[in-house]
Amino acid sequence: MSNDTALLEPVKEERTAPNRGLFVSSFAGRDDLPAWFREQQRRGWSEFSNLPNPTRKDQAWRFSNVDALDLRPFITGGASSDDERIEILERSIPLHAQTGRLVFADDHLLERDALPESLRQAGVIFQPLERALIEHEDLVRKHFMAQPATLGSAKFTALHSAHVRAGAFVYVPRGVEVEVPIEVFHWLSRDNSAVFPHLLLVADAMSKVTVIEHFRSLNEKTYGFACGVNDLIAGRGASVKYVCAQQWNEKVTALQINATAVERDASAMSLNLHLGGAYSRFESLSRLVGEGARSDLLAVAVAHGEQEFDARTLQDHACPHTTSDLLYKNALSDRVRTTFGGLIRVEPHAHFTDAYQTVRNLLLSDDAEANSMPGLEILADNVKCSHGATSGQVDEEEMFYLRSRGIPPIVAQQLVVTGFLDEVIARLSDKVIGDHLRDLIAKKFRRARS
Amino acid sequence: MATETEKSAVDFDRSIGDFHYDVAYNFDAGTGLNEGVVNYISDVKAEPEWVHEFRLKALKTFQSKPMPTHWASADLNAIDFDKIRYYLAQGQRPTRSWDEVPEDVKRTFERLGIPEQERRFLAGVEAQFDSEAVYSNIKKAVGEQGVIFVGSTEGLKEHPEIFRKWFGKVIPTGDNKFSALNSAVFSGGSFIYVPPGVKVKHPLQAYFRINAENFGQFERTLIIVDEGAELTYMEGCTAPKFNTATLHSAVVELVAMPGAKIQYITVQNWSANVFNLVTKRGLAHEQSEIKWIDCNIGSRLTMKYPGVILKGRKSRGEVLSIALANNGQHQDTGAKMVHAADETTSNIISKSISIGTGRATYRGLVHVPKHLKHCRNNTECDALLINSSSRTDTYPAITVRGTGNSVQHEASVSQVSAEQIFYMQQRGLSEGQAMSLSVNGFVNDLVRQFPMEYSVELKRLIELEMEGSVG
């Protein structure tokens, strides 16, 4: 416990050098880590300190509950007890038996299942970030937080880079196909704990890989702060799938910042399931940087109580003949708020672009609020772009039909909502992962009913 | 095409509007904006003290508000408020007869064809020349029904009991920087009151003409249509091409009392040096209907988002808009629909065309707060790009609460393809004709909903704008 450090040290009076020297790196004294990395941490802290807090007047934070971002209570560096560790490991069950797995709790590595020998022989790397920084320094350095944070959270990206230590580095060499998904678990166990999960996934040309991140809380009552970054790079002709099952408890403040770069003829598909968090913000930047690139952006949020989900996306077409397709669906109960702010941007010369964006909100209560800001910025020609945003409620006829078969209203509603959300999950075309996500959604409904 | 044989209802042709005459102004508030200018305007208009105070307060609000460049175009910074003339007039009282309009001003409106249109199909006309209306008349039969159609100054003096009740209530001074500016220096515009049950058959029309260089026109329009009454109002505007920036910043407030219907039609065809920054909003009471038909063709930068506050149950709001952004122009337009009662419905259909380096932006706001039942909104925005340097953006913001309401928003961007043009050329149409026909096809289903006089002319104007856009 003596390792506890307040996430935000109180600001001292000296105005000449605000916050400098206050930052205690999680890796302080770790001279074995590369100097550039430690310098990047210091820079991150200074940027975080200097950037202003977001306000709702910022376009990127319009409709957001920025008050949720009071970070003063949170601490870093704490570790879970032995009993807690045992429980966490027991509960970190992978979807596939023979796969690589990393388990972190409060940003400490608890366990590591290495990849099968055949994949290691083929050159696939799956390591904790800390180790990869030493063993694969050049490869990590080339891609580490190299993509811009443009969707509002520059300040929190800086905070992440100041504090990051837990996370995974995945590298798949040219032409290698990893058939089973690689899985990473991040847990919050201690009260007021702050974590900074990191994922860097680099898929080289013509390779194929699926990575799943699980975000979970050990119990339902502890407060926490999660500020994660995942960077996905799909090299030429590569196929990358990324799934995030976000199940923090409903006290947690969570920020997840994604950047995906898709190169020539490559495809990236990401599906983010948002279930937990008091305030959960998700920023996703998908950059299509080579001809023939395709990106699918999928998300499902199931919100109840007072939860707030805040999603900001950018489909950035920087090359001709590229395709992106976004489908986000939200089911809103009780007094929840959801916000979607998304932009399709077709840069000059990115001709022959196909870009689609669809957001559907299903309102299940009178006090639920859905905000949608779908946007288009088209600077090229020969494009096919469209967006659609709808907000509506369960069809009364459909409900009546189900009830006429003797199904109680709450079950009928759950069936209808499940069907509504399933379109997104089905797009993943992966039965094992899809069923897992369906199961998590069903569990959330059961919790809501009890 | 047959459309060309029909006589125009409103002059859209930019080449017709691009002329100006030297006019001797008897009243000139000078250049730049300060309390003295506001005092001068209030003084020459011999306004009651409450209006004077209203103006001074608005000036402070204007000065305290920043330019909204954090979300809007940085081109706004090109407006130099110190170089603009805020009030230019020959006199303050419009005449009721064209014969009494001073010759140097009258010839402008004759050239624009206004007196002729009045005879043909209008119930009343107001013609504003720079800061003041020079002519304002309503047909006798309409006036006898109790319809009031006068300038804003006359309205606030002669009909204070109605005017004061609604003035600044639909659009408060501080709504935005330009509504504050208008509130400080407004002059001209219409005040209209239609008594209960009166359905005005023919449209009332206002024509806004800017003649002077380095000038700002700030008309203020307030229209109240009482219970069960109906009105169609049309406005047209032109200005000559000057090398310096001209500012047009109007505020238009509409009030539809229960069961009333208002249709407000704008055809903006300012020349390419005009900053057109206009705030327009209507307040719809129970079972009333407000419809904005908004066509933005000219100007350098237009920022205009007509809105309806749906305050009464079963009220209905509609915005139908067409924007055409030609080379160097930015049409930043859209709509606001604020649902504030049960069973309210709103409909927004927006079509934009970007030509050359033109840029068309759609911004929309749809707000359905909680505990409302059976509210509906439908929004469709379609953009057409003509050249590879054309640009279009769409930024809607939609907030919905509750289980009884539904909104849907759809937007698309498309382009006239090379294959399509080749196909039409193979039938013998020139490239320009082919392009023009495609563009007309794009706006057709929307234009069909406009009154006849407008749809015919609008198509003709689009054809004119399309000339020289190909290649």
Added chain:
Amino acid sequence: MQQLEIRNLSVTIEQNEIIRDLDLTVGVGEVHAIMGPNGSGKSTLAKVIAGHPHYQVRSGEILMDGQNILELDPDERARKGLFLAFQYPSEVPGVTIANFLRAAVQARLPEGEELEATDYYAKLYAKMDLLEIDRSFTSRSVNEGFSGGEKKRCEILQMAMLEPRYAVLDETDSGLDIDALKVVANGVNSLRGPNLGVLLITHYQRLLNYIVPDFVHVMVHGRIVRSGGKELALELEEKGYDGTRERAAELALA
């Protein structure tokens, strides 16, 4: 010189030679069919005649009644009397067939002359009756949401209205079932006559059962390798294009 004459035509697209030294003459009043396997350059020939901007003419001439049309824009060629029935006609959203054709007919009138609406509609309805097309058809947007058969019928109606001297029909039979094929063929036959030269481009012989050509040409690898009467089409139907491919190889070596 009442003929459409193609002399020594060579055409490339992105450096690939599609048509090589092609010669062909279609006289007014004649119906010629060009047959050939996929990729032989048939459709390219149709588009080059009409002036599609994607293709580069390397050498040769296309003479319409003695005048070289290669320097003319597509719409100028069309107004001179050339009509192309497209294999894949474009959609023109929001523009009705009636308005579209009216603009096309108007474009053929001398400067300053206005098309009389009543005359126009009288003629349009007469042509529609001739082609057995329902009146409601012309209020639909050009090709928007049309079935394959409707698109081809729309092409034939346009041809009937614009009264070309030379019509090139590019794969008019593609995407048509047998019933639709008959309807279209009947349409073409009814327009056939001493004032119209037709160039039919087709992959299958079956169209030629309904539109009987005066001359048949076989095109392979961008060249006409054989020419003959209508019996040539039947021979091809029986023996396929294999024989002609050999002939093409011989020509290439020669």
